[in-house]
Each structure stands twice: as structure tokens, then as C-alpha cells.
Amino acid sequence: MKLIVFCLFTIYCCSLVKASYPMERKKLQEVLRELKMLKHDIPNTELMMNTPPKDIEDCCCLTALTCFRETLLQHFGISGKYQKKLYKSLNHTLTISGLNFCNTETSTTNCSTCHSHPKEKASEFFNRLESLVQRGLSRIN
Amino acid sequence: MRVYILFLFAMMSTRLLLLLYLTGHVFAKKSQDVDCLVVNLDYVSCKWNKTGTPEVNYTFYSKLGNDQWKICNHYLTENNVNIGCNQQVDSRDRFKTFRTRLTNGSENFEKGHELKKQVKLNPPTNLTVLNGSDFNLWFYWNHTSPAPLHCVEGEVRFRTNNNNWDFSKVSAGIQKYCINLPSSSSRYELQVRNRIDDSCGESIFWSDWSEPVVWGSNNSTYSKDLMSPWTPVIYVVGAISFILLAMLLLHHERLRIILVPVVPKPSPFLHNIEDWFQFSKGLKDNFKPDYNERACPVREYNYVSQSDVVSSDGSTCSVTTDQTNCSIEHDPEDLSAPFPSNPVSSEEVQKASV
Numbered sequence: 008m009k010l011i012v013f014c015l016f017t018i019y020c021c022s023l024v025k026a027s028y029p030m031e032r033k034k035l036q037e038v039l040r041e042l043k044m045l046k047h048d049i050p051n052t053e054l055m056m057n058t059p060p061k062d063i064e065d066c067c068c069l070t071a072l073t074c075f076r077e078t079l080l081q082h083f084g085i086s087g088k089y090q091k092k093l094y095k096s097l098n099h100t101l102t103i104s105g106l107n108f109c110n111t112e113t114s115t116t117n118c119s120t121c122h123s124h125p126k127e128k129a130s131e132f133f134n135r136l137e138s139l140v141q142r143g144l145s146r147i148n
Numbered sequence: 149m150r151v152y153i154l155f156l157f158a159m160m161s162t163r164l165l166l167l168l169y170l171t172g173h174v175f176a177k178k179s180q181d182v183d184c185l186v187v188n189l190d191y192v193s194c195k196w197n198k199t200g201t202p203e204v205n206y207t208f209y210s211k212l213g214n215d216q217w218k219i220c221n222h223y224l225t226e227n228n229v230n231i232g233c234n235q236q237v238d239s240r241d242r243f244k245t246f247r248t249r250l251t252n253g254s255e256n257f258e259k260g261h262e263l264k265k266q267v268k269l270n271p272p273t274n275l276t277v278l279n280g281s282d283f284n285l286w287f288y289w290n291h292t293s294p295a296p297l298h299c300v301e302g303e304v305r306f307r308t309n310n311n312n313w314d315f316s317k318v319s320a321g322i323q324k325y326c327i328n329l330p331s332s333s334s335r336y337e338l339q340v341r342n343r344i345d346d347s348c349g350e351s352i353f354w355s356d357w358s359e360p361v362v363w364g365s366n367n368s369t370y371s372k373d374l375m376s377p378w379t380p381v382i383y384v385v386g387a388i389s390f391i392l393l394a395m396l397l398l399h400h401e402r403l404r405i406i407l408v409p410v411v412p413k414p415s416p417f418l419h420n421i422e423d424w425f426q427f428s429k430g431l432k433d434n435f436k437p438d439y440n441e442r443a444c445p446v447r448e449y450n451y452v453s454q455s456d457v458v459s460s461d462g463s464t465c466s467v468t469t470d471q472t473n474c475s476i477e478h479d480p481e482d483l484s485a486p487f488p489s490n491p492v493s494s495e496e497v498q499k500a501s502v
Contacts (some may be wrong), residue, residue: 032298036347062244063214137265138349142243145348148296 034101045089045132058127059142066109074121075136180257186267187291196233206250208233213244223484228392267351285327299348306338320345335364
């Protein structure tokens with residue numbers, strides 16, 4: 008009886024893993040839409056923000072995601088409609104799993120902290136965040 | 149004197165500057181511009197012959213992101229001179245900066261490239277057409293790149309009977325297109341091309357158009373107006389019928405009169421219009437231009453009973469309506485007349501009362 012329950016539980020977990028791929032894709036597409044709405048909503052600003060680099064190692068993408076999220080919170084808050092939505096989406100488990108490119112077996116990378124990143128303009132900040140999300144979508148089958 | 153010296157100094161300075169400019173231009177290094185393109189997400193193709201074939205053979209190095217420099221394994225040559233390089237890279241890393249280096253002795257040209265949007269896919273393959281059970285025409289195709297299906301968007305163009313092309317976008321993730329209720333007598337030709345979708349980093353280049361697929365009649369020569377084989381037969385039969393009818397009309401007068409009645413010819417003499425109609429003489433006179441109608445006097449009549457008229461003066465008086473001046477004759481036997489049997493004018497009533 009215990010073996011049957013264990014097998015059923017294993018099959019159920021495997022189906023969840025297989026079914027999560029479309030959910031991750033949909034979530035990342037939702038993040039892209041919210042990001043575009045926010046870029047359109049915020050006028051051209053000369054605000055300078057700590058921005059992760061263009062060339063992010065695979066195992067540092069989650070660290071970069073955290074940096075993007077916290078910098079967004081620090082400079083724009085969550086009072087606005089699109090700011091709040093984007094922050095919540097960037098904090099979602101599906102977004103985090105969708106942008107996790109790290110193969111833990113080969114991970115030897117030391118990722119830079121958020122404050123160590125040089126400051127860039129807000130437009131460049133949003134472009135790099137967009138590229139990170141597109142990178143995640145291009146890896147999901 | 150001072151002015152002359154200043155003038156000489158200015159002239160010499162100008163000439164010196166001109167000489168320096170010309171020699172600098174001659175001895176300046178000609179920089180090599182490298183253009184790179186991600187081909188079908190399989191490899192990166194870089195070329196440096198945009199301004200012409202180089203004079204020397206350069207060695208090409210490249211690196212992606214923070215990786216090490218890699219030397220080129222597959223050069224593209226022209227007249228035994230290196231003009232480009234195809235470098236194998238992981239296409240998923242096209243979001244990282246791609247750096248290139250051309251070296252030849254002491255010459256060294258480095259350049260950074262953003263490859264995210266510099267992607268050109270191969271054209272779609274296996275383009276097929278099916279006549280569906282819903283009587284619509286369905287077109288299907290595949291793409292050969294390693295990109296996920298949801299990252300590839302398409303564009304189709306089709307034409308009917310070699311007319312102008314019609315274009316239509318196909319959303320990412322969809323590899324089919326439908327033409328509703330096609331005509332069985334028309335010829336349909338369709339081609340498709342694709343590129344990376346915006347959600348995965350939209351590429352600025354479309355792929356080439358695929359091989360065309362055709363549905364409909366293949367053997368006949370196509371023109372804009374497709375002629376039926378029965379049309380010449382109908383033309384000949386119609387012409388023969390027309391000739392026969394013309395001959396019949398010319399030789400059979402009776403038939404001609406029935407089919408083409410004679411139109412009466414109007415008389416050149418003018419007649420009075422009133423002769424055309426059956427009017428009475430009196431009514432005819434009314435239409436004469438010199439007709440003059442005299443006014444008919446209208447009198448007021450009071451209705452008085454005959455007994456009252458008789459008792460007043462013992463004599464009866466007869467009253468008649470003077471209608472000699474009226475154009476309308478009153479018929480006394482006409483019972484429908486509005487006048488009463490013994491109308492009395494106001495003048496006769498005053499006489500009777502006296």
C-alpha cells in the first residue's frame with residue numbers, strides 16, 4: 008500500500024514538473040508585458056541606478072534578478088499600478104525558476120553584489136532587465 | 149613691415165598644417181569594419197570585406213561575454229584572402245557581448261557586437277497544402293532552427309491566379325495558415341518566411357522566402373480571365389442565330405411587322421387640339437381665346453312659406469330666379485338643385501309685409 012502511494016506521488020510530481028514549463032513561459036511573458044507598460048508609463052528620466060552587467064553568467068542570473076527587483080523597489084516603490092505588478096511578478100516563484108540557468112554541478116561562479124554594479128540610466132536598466140527575461144524565454148522549450 | 153611678417157607667418161603655418169594633414173592621411177591605418185550575423189542560431193558569421201577585399205590576411209579571434217578568446221576554425225576566403233569567419237557559438241548566449249579581434253602583425257582591430265537582434269533564420273521547410281474537411285485550404289510548414297516554437301513568428305504571402313501578393317502575419321508558435329473557401333477554378337500560390345519573435349529578442353532580419361507551394365489547376369495557361377471551353381461554341385451559335393434572324397426579318401414582312409411595329413408618322417399639318425376630343429359645342433366654345441364670360445349675380449334668398457305670402461296682400465307673387473346672365477343654365481325639373489320650391493328674395497318679402 009505504501010509503495011503504491013509512493014509511486015502515485017512520484018507520478019504526480021513528475022507531471023507537475025512537465026506542466027510547469029508552459030506556466031513559466033506564461034509568467035515570463037507576463038513580466039515582459041508589465042515591463043513594457045512601466046517603460047511606457049515612466050517618462051524619460053535621467054535617474055541613475057545600480058544595474059547588473061550585460062554579460063551575466065548563467066549561475067548569477069538569479070542574483071541579478073534580485074538586484075533588479077530591489078533596485079526597482081528602492082527607486083520607484085510599489086505605489087504605482089505597474090510598479091506594484093512588476094515587483095510582484097519579479098518575486099514570483101515561476102519567474103525565479105524560469106530564470107534559473109545554473110547547473111549546480113558546475114557552479115563555481117562568485118556573483119557580484121548589487122551595490123558593486125556601476126550605475127546606469129533608467130532606460131539602460133530596463134533594457135538589461137528585458138534582455139534577462141528574453142534570455143529566459145529563449146531557453147524554455 | 150610687421151604686417152608683412154605676420155602675413156608670411158600665417159601662410160607658412162597654413163602650408164605646414166596642410167602638409168601634416170596630407171601625410172597623416174596617407175600613413176593612417178585603415179581600420180577594418182567587422183559585421184557579424186547569427187545564422188539560424190547555429191553559428192556566427194563575421195565578414196570584413198564591406199569596403200572591398202582586404203590587402204592582407206587577417207587572423208580572427210572572438211569571445212563571448214567573459215569567455216577566453218578563440219581563434220577562427222573556418223575562414224571565408226576570396227582570391228585566397230581571408231574575408232570572414234564562421235564561428236560556432238551557443239546561440240542561447242547571443243544576449244552576451246560578442247567581441248571580435250582582427251590581427252595582422254602589429255595591427256589590431258577590436259570591436260564589440262550586440263547579437264541579440266542580429267539573427268537571420270533559414271527559410272521554413274516542408275511547406276505543404278491540404279484541402280481540409282471544412283472546405284478550407286490549410287498550409288503547414290516547419291522551421292529548422294533550434295529556437296523554441298514560441299520564439300518564432302512568421303509571415304506568409306499568397307496570390308491568386310498570379311495576381312498581386314497579399315501579406316499576412318502569423319503569430320509566434322503557429323506554423324499553419326488557412327485560406328477560406330478557395331475557388332476550385334483558381335490557382336493559389338503561397339510562400340512563408342520567419343524570424344525570432346519579440347518575446348525572445350526580436351531579430352531585425354526576416355529569413356528568405358520558402359519554396360512556393362501551389363494549389364489549383366496546374367496545366368492550363370493562366371490569365372486574369374480564365375476562359376471556359378464552351379465560350380467559343382456559344383459565340384458561334386449566337387452569331388449564326390443572329391444571321392438567321394436578320395434573314396427572316398428581311399424576307400417575311402408579316403413577321404417583321406409583328407416584331408418591329410411601324411411607328412406612325414406625325415402629319416406635317418397642324419390641327420386644333422379640341423378636334424381630338426369629343427366635347428359638346430358649349431364646352432368647345434369655352435376654349436376659344438376670345439371667349440368672354442359675363443359675371444353671374446348672386447342673390448340671397450329667404451325661405452318663406454306660401455301661406456304667409458298669400459295672407460299679406462291677397463295676391464300671390466311668383467318669383468323667378470333671374471339667371472339669364474349666368475353661364476350655367478338651371479333646369480327647373482332637376483330635383484337635385486339646391487334651391488327650394490318657393491324661394492323668396494328679400495325685396496319681395498319687404499313688399500309683402502307692407
